[in-house]
Amino acid sequence: MGFSNVQRLSEKLYCGTKCFGKLHGVKEASRNHYYYHFYGLSDYILQDPTKTAALLLLLRRRRRRRRGRLWVHPLNLQQEEQGDYHHLVQELQLDRERHMRYFRMTTDQMEQLVLHIVPDLTRHTTAYRKPIEAKQRLAVTLRFLATGDSFSSLAFSYRMGESTVALCVEETCKAVVRRLLSSQMPEPKTQDWLAMADRFESRWSFPNCIGAIDGKHVCIQAPPNSGSLYFNYKKTFSVVLLALVDANYRFRVVHVGEYGRTSDGGVYRNSALARGMELQTLGVPEDRTLPNLEELGPVPFVMVGDAAFPLKKYLMRPYPGSHLEKEKRVFNYRLSLARNVVENAFGILSSRWRVLHRRIQLHPRKLNDVILTLCILHNFLLQDHPNDDTRWMHDSHPRAPQGTFQSVQAMGGNRCTQVSYEVRDKFRQYFCSETGKISSQEDV
16 A cells, blocks of 8 residues: 555544544544544554554654643753843842842842742752742842833843743742731731821821821733723723821831722722721720810821812811812811822832833732732831932832823712811811911911
């Protein structure tokens, strides 16, 4: 039998194998499997040398069509010779300023951070390849957070696979959250609230204030099959970051992951902070009188926010309107002085971590850990260098791309209780009294 006849027979043999499988209730045989294993077909095929040759030819041709896969790409095999981590990063350790610009932290801070997360990022060496060390995983992640570069760009720079870069970022962010969340953003206790209020009074002249609150949209690429869930009023796709900040620009409470379209109070109302303040389960101290003005009676501890938030007994917002009397303008001015703390904190955050200036190409499930990591690293870097905030505040107003880190339009409704109005009026009276006024408010 000629070679062409063997080829034709091999195709007939394949079709016959499929028909045999269908007649006996078996799923269609795949071309990548050994067809002669169906119900004794092997005996039938091997009895005829010609059919055997045809079958071997068929299997050989199918095997040739399989694309070979590389365990490591040849370019990535030169990681130690030409990768950024083994050359550029090592040179940056000798230049403090350039290391700060590249990683947004000093070499000492980076070494300290590695010590915290190394247990979660260490992998065992196998017979196939050496694992990526924890510090290199951290370097890739910090560079992604500092620039927002694509995983493809980082993969070429560090001579790693694109999927490896994505995995490094994901695992490193989870390690940072797991190891540092409890120390950098612990749940405030009563003594913590009192210390925060005293700091607000001494630094920003707003007594009984336990924090400034605000929300921002973090722009993302539209997730697949998400419809309009993440589509916000700025006509971009986003998730919402809600944060309570203390007088030293540190994030104390954060709420991440609300859909960009959430509005009319949904973002704030759905947060654990709002529920805890409403149910009085957060350990906030009992009401106390304002300094040297006991005649106003006890006043509750409050958070301060802008006009997007509702007026509550524990949450102050400005008086609405443009033509206000002097005392109301003074209150709004003093409120804005304290509330600017959270605006500055967001400015420092986005100035240091430029990934917030990009449209982040991550699924929201993975993005939540990235945003939490940014807030944790923000606190981590301020704890040893509290004056470092001025460096980033000077750079906190660059011309970022349109619609990347946007303010939230509305955080709550306008229905307020009479008690809320009375609390705000007490603060207004205090700020306009001889005891509570400051020199800068005279020109308001």
